[in-house]
Amino acid sequence: MVYDTPLIVLASTKVGDKSLVLHTLSPGWGRRSFITGTGKGAAMAMFLPLSLLDCEVVENPKSDLWRARSLSVSEPLAGIRGNVRKNTMCLFMSEVLYRTIKDGALEDGLFEWCRGSILTLDALQADFSNYHLRFLLEFAGALGFSPTLEDLAPFAGEHYAVVRDLVQADAAESLLIPMTGAQRNAVASLLLDYIGFHTESQLNVRSLHVLREIFS
Incomplete structure (x- = not known):
């Protein structure tokens, strides 16, 4: 066939x-x-x-x-391929998907959500430094465990206020939340810990350190 x-x-x-x-x-x-x-x-x-x-x-x-x-x-994803920062973010996003989704797993609507997320990143002209954080939040939802502030609080630690703003903002607003490079890196790490906890997997996302360098 x-x-x-x-x-x-x-x-x-x-x-x-x-x-x-x-x-x-x-x-x-x-x-x-x-x-x-x-x-x-x-x-x-x-x-x-x-x-x-x-x-x-x-x-x-x-x-x-x-x-x-x-x-x-x-x-063609010309908006991604011609941009070093977007390409680095793309590498991070793909590794998260690769390490989280198991072989043979078929989640209803996951392909369509992923495709839409890629095209959104491709289309953004500016203010996309927080996009991978929004991606992680929405990815958790696509896997079936949409995070609330209460869910994330045990993972947030000193970054609770930033996590609160991120969870309460809509997609467009979340991209405009001011963060330092250190805050952005810490939030990415804690969201990976949250996803790893719910998927019962250790997410050793190697491209995260590259993302830290680019967006520091």
């Missing part, structure tokens, strides 16, 4: 000289990996974290690792 599907690239693993395993999110399979052939140069750009693709998936009755072929970019 051959299926047409959109994909969000979470990460990729090189296999030999001419193949990649794509770790993806899709509306029909949730978190799933596919193998695909690779080109050179510009063609490799489509496999960057959080790339939005369309492709054909070829079922393999002898393996759970199906093949993705005829891949094309559905959204």
